[in-house]
Amino acid sequence: MSLRSPLGRVRGLGSAKEGVGHWIAQRVSAVGLIVLGFWFVTAIISNVGGDYATFTRWLSNPGNATMMILTIGVSFWHMALGLQVVIEDYVHGGARAPSLIAVKLVSFALAAFGILSVLKVAFGG
Template identity: 55%
Template sequence: MSLESPVGRARGLGSAKEGAGHWIAQRVTAIFLIPLSLWFAVSVIGLSHADYATFKAWMAKPGNSSLLLLTVLTVLYHAQLGLQVVIEDYVSCECKKIAALVGSKLIIAFLAVFMTVSILKVAIGA
């Protein structure tokens, strides 16, 4: 028999109050990806037989380069959110879990910077 109250025993075992924000972020990015994916698919189909000069002219338009950048960054953020959930749910060793979370975030950050620079380089023509 414990002298600790039921509230005292339950403290620290419940919700960290962070899951709702993560859940909402996943849903919002998924909703944003619907029109962005449709735009991307239509654009890729339209550019399927284009040469590099045509593609570069298409990328030079601010709307196209902005939407492409928004699509790439939204996909990467959505992927990072999903990967985080998978790692947290299925990696049991705490040290491996932390290493996997940090590693995945670093890889996503690297990809975001690399893709942003690549898109801007083609769009601006530097």
């Protein structure tokens, strides 16, 4: 028998007071990807049938290069957030931390590679 009240027994249990920021980031990146996805599909359709020179001229426009960089960055950020949730839910034991680190590093490396590729094409490097 305990002398603690029902409120005292459950105090400290329940919400971990974290995770809301991650949830909001996933939703914001998803909405951003909807907008960027429409732009990307429109951009691809407008460049169908063009050659490399036409594409590089199109990508050298600062607005198009910026939108492409945003698409790449938000896509890999959203991917990393989603994979983090999957790993946290389904990977247990000692493989969790290395998996989370690998996802973050691979996502960052692929995003950096994509962004640098856009910059190289845009600036004619």
